[in-house]
Amino acid sequence: MCGIVAAVAERQVGPILLEGLRRLEYRGYDSAGVALLDEEQGLASARAVGKVAALAEKLEATPITGQLGIAHTRWATHGVPVERNAHPHLAPNCEHGRVAVVHNGIIENFATLKAELVDSGCTFASDTDTEVIAHLIHHQLGLGLSPEAAFHAAVDRLQGAFALAVIITDAPETLFVARQGSPLVIGVGIGEHFAASDALALLPVTQSFIYLEEGDRAVITREVLAITDAASNPVERPVRQSAQRAESADRGQFRHFMLKEIHEQPQAIADTLEGRIAHGHILPAAFGVGADEIFASVERVQIIACGTSYHAGMVARYWFEDILRLPCAVEVASEFHYRNPVVSPNTLIVALSQSGETADTLAAIRMLKREDPKRPVLAICNAPESSLVRESDLVLMTRAGPEISVASTKAFSTQLVSLALLLLAIGRASGRMEEAEEQRIVAGLEKVPGRIQDALDHGDRVRELAELLVEKEHALFLGRGPMYPIAMEGALKLKEISYIHAEAYPAGELKHGPLALIDETMPVITIAPQNELLDKLKSNIAEVTARGAELFVFADERAGLHSADFTHVLPVTSHVGRISAPIIFNIPLQLLAYHVAVLKGTDVDQPRNLAKSVTVE
Numbered sequence: 001m002c003g004i005v006a007a008v009a010e011r012q013v014g015p016i017l018l019e020g021l022r023r024l025e026y027r028g029y030d031s032a033g034v035a036l037l038d039e040e041q042g043l044a045s046a047r048a049v050g051k052v053a054a055l056a057e058k059l060e061a062t063p064i065t066g067q068l069g070i071a072h073t074r075w076a077t078h079g080v081p082v083e084r085n086a087h088p089h090l091a092p093n094c095e096h097g098r099v100a101v102v103h104n105g106i107i108e109n110f111a112t113l114k115a116e117l118v119d120s121g122c123t124f125a126s127d128t129d130t131e132v133i134a135h136l137i138h139h140q141l142g143l144g145l146s147p148e149a150a151f152h153a154a155v156d157r158l159q160g161a162f163a164l165a166v167i168i169t170d171a172p173e174t175l176f177v178a179r180q181g182s183p184l185v186i187g188v189g190i191g192e193h194f195a196a197s198d199a200l201a202l203l204p205v206t207q208s209f210i211y212l213e214e215g216d217r218a219v220i221t222r223e224v225l226a227i228t229d230a231a232s233n234p235v236e237r238p239v240r241q242s243a244q245r246a247e248s249a250d251r252g253q254f255r256h257f258m259l260k261e262i263h264e265q266p267q268a269i270a271d272t273l274e275g276r277i278a279h280g281h282i283l284p285a286a287f288g289v290g291a292d293e294i295f296a297s298v299e300r301v302q303i304i305a306c307g308t309s310y311h312a313g314m315v316a317r318y319w320f321e322d323i324l325r326l327p328c329a330v331e332v333a334s335e336f337h338y339r340n341p342v343v344s345p346n347t348l349i350v351a352l353s354q355s356g357e358t359a360d361t362l363a364a365i366r367m368l369k370r371e372d373p374k375r376p377v378l379a380i381c382n383a384p385e386s387s388l389v390r391e392s393d394l395v396l397m398t399r400a401g402p403e404i405s406v407a408s409t410k411a412f413s414t415q416l417v418s419l420a421l422l423l424l425a426i427g428r429a430s431g432r433m434e435e436a437e438e439q440r441i442v443a444g445l446e447k448v449p450g451r452i453q454d455a456l457d458h459g460d461r462v463r464e465l466a467e468l469l470v471e472k473e474h475a476l477f478l479g480r481g482p483m484y485p486i487a488m489e490g491a492l493k494l495k496e497i498s499y500i501h502a503e504a505y506p507a508g509e510l511k512h513g514p515l516a517l518i519d520e521t522m523p524v525i526t527i528a529p530q531n532e533l534l535d536k537l538k539s540n541i542a543e544v545t546a547r548g549a550e551l552f553v554f555a556d557e558r559a560g561l562h563s564a565d566f567t568h569v570l571p572v573t574s575h576v577g578r579i580s581a582p583i584i585f586n587i588p589l590q591l592l593a594y595h596v597a598v599l600k601g602t603d604v605d606q607p608r609n610l611a612k613s614v615t616v617e
């Protein structure tokens with residue numbers, strides 16, 4: 001949700017910032033901008049509506065230079081996506097301002113601050129909350145404060161969630177940054193420093209990173225980095241080496257990141273399983289020290305997540321209750337947080353998040369921790385340095401690698417595998433699972449990467465089916481049991497990237513409403529694994545075909561379903577167990593959404609109005 005990149009170096013930083021923005025574009029792409037401070041030419045900025053490419057074109061036509069710079073790619077919250085609302089925001093509002101600011105997050109008290117600033121004579125050029133920060137700093141400078149003191153005095157007044165990078169022309173070799181509720185990382189180079197909202201942006205220039213903590217601020221020059229914590233005390237934060245490679249943000253041979261990430265799933269799942277299962281068992285260390293003790297006394301599981309991660313949690317609920325007989329509730333974080341939920345003792349809280357920075361998910365676990373600091377929170381997450389990981393008691397990393405496409409694919413599959421590992425770990429520690437069952441599930445999980453590969457091999461056939469959907473305005477997805485959340489995920493993928501209105505229903509609910517929508521204009525997409533619900537699903541299928549719907553079925557080879565006029569059956573897999581089935585059957589639905597979007601010509605990796613990491617509530 002908005003991307004920041006900043007640099008202070010001896011060399012020209014413009015190209016580094018632009019490359020960083022390209023790598024951060026998945027966080028927001030309404031507009032982009034850059035401000036550079038050049039020793040001789042002073043502060044200059046450029047902004048453009050739309051993608052980073054539009055900004056790059058503008059800079060090519062009218063280059064600006066500098067060894068100190070800040071840049072931003074925006075996902076609009078306050079103010080429509082037009083150039084005057086794009087970051088950086090300058091104060092005063094003239095071509096060569098004295099202060100330039102880029103900001104992620106939301107300043108909750110911006111209206112109060114703005115009113116004060118307007119009273120003291122400031123004029124505003126944008127509708128954003130961010131602009132108040134630039135004016136606040138400028139105002140403090142006007143009172144005679146040093147640049148550093150003005151920065152701190154202004155940040156002290158901000159309420160809300162933010163990550164900031166600031167240039168003050170009075171300190172032409174200094175970059176000021178702050179982190180409170182929005183991620184920010186500092187990149188350490190040789191005689192140069194960088195900052196960004198995601199380390200991915202800086203991989204071409206450094207592998208050494210300092211992850212700022214909540215409330216940290218830093219005053220950064222080429223050689224010196226001074227960090228203060230939330231209590232204004234100077235602190236040292238460790239420098240960590242990233243194992244990620246610069247090319248992990250490249251599309252490689254694939255046309256879109258989404259397709260690349262769909263195809264990375266066999267490897268991502270193999271990585272997630274590595275070192276966690278062996279000889280038919282879950283390894284005791286998989287969830288870290290102290291996990292077994294917590295798992296042994298668990299009486300309930302409460303899963304909290306948003307978006308695609310929520311759907312992974314929904315699948316796990318079927319597993320936990322069916323296989324372990326362990327009560328499990330799943331809720332979207334934004335609802336859970338605000339409905340004053342009752343959480344009984346011995347409940348294990350599981351927060352599921354690809355990014356570990358989703359504001360609603362973080363707010364929900366913080367609320368639970370405030371209520372009872374001893375209540376155990378397990379994070380299943382894909383970002384090792386994220387806020388969620390840092391604030392949780394137990395952690396299982398999903399190891400999907402960087403996921404760039406806004407529509408989540410490999411993160412979802414690895415979350416499902418991670419939840420299956422949790423099922424095994426709780427089963428073992430609490431004695432709720434027989435050893436033979438554990439061995440059977442482990443053996444099934446080991447086969448998942450190969451089976452996904454087989455499902456991916458149906459890509460051409462899925463593309464043919466996509467051609468039949470491309471002109472449709474609506475679609476209905478049906479599933480039963482753990483396939484119901486998979487139907488929800490399939491519908492979400494389709495609506496996210498192709499903008500076709502899609503909804504998912506448990507197939508048994510069809511006759512309680514959605515059947516009224518069925519006619520030849522309403523395609524119905526369903527998943528038919530070979531299980532005890534297959535016959536019931538077949539009855540539901542008959543109900544929709546009888547009413548003229550065009551039917552698309554992703555089926556087990558043994559399901560006994562065959563294509564006919566307006567019924568398209570694609571056998572996807574065979575002999576998959578109840579843990580593997582949702583993971584495998586999800587693959588053709590990912591491919592279906594992808595191909596429909598490509599045929600419609602939408603922006604697959606960066607669908608309109610969405611962002612990869614939603615760091616505002």
Ligand code: G6P
Pocket residue numbers: 306307308309352353354355356357358361406407408610611612613614
């Ligand atoms: C956004 C993304 C989704 C993602 C959701 C939750 O809406 O576009 O793909 O599923 O956030 O994100 P998280 O990082 O917490 O899994």
